[in-house]
Amino acid sequence: MQQADFEFSSVEWSYTESKEIAVQRRPPVRTGIASLSVLCMKCGESWRASNFGRGHIRSVFGGVYVECPSCQASTTVSAETLE
Numbered sequence: 001m002q003q004a005d006f007e008f009s010s011v012e013w014s015y016t017e018s019k020e021i022a023v024q025r026r027p028p029v030r031t032g033i034a035s036l037s038v039l040c041m042k043c044g045e046s047w048r049a050s051n052f053g054r055g056h057i058r059s060v061f062g063g064v065y066v067e068c069p070s071c072q073a074s075t076t077v078s079a080e081t082l083e
Helices: none
Strands: 006-016 029-040 046-050 059-060 065-067 075-076
Touching: 006 075, 029 059, 029 065
Parallel strands: none
Antiparallel strands: 006 029, 029 046, 059 065, 065 075
C-alpha cells in the first residue's frame, strides 16, 4: 500500500478480548494497529514502526500517524487504507 511519501506493508493488528459477561465468549475485536513496515519514499529509510522505539506510530482516530525517523516526513493513514 502506498500513500504520498510512504509505502506500507506487513500490518500487524492489535486485538482486545471482550469484557462482556456471557455464556459464550465473543471473539477478540480488532482495535488498532500494533506495528507495520514502512518505507519512506523521500529518503529511502525503511523501518518497522510500532508504538515504541525508533520511528514509532501514534494512534489517531481511525488510523495512525507515521513519522520518518531519518527525514521527519510524516503522514496520517487510515486503518481502511491498510486493510
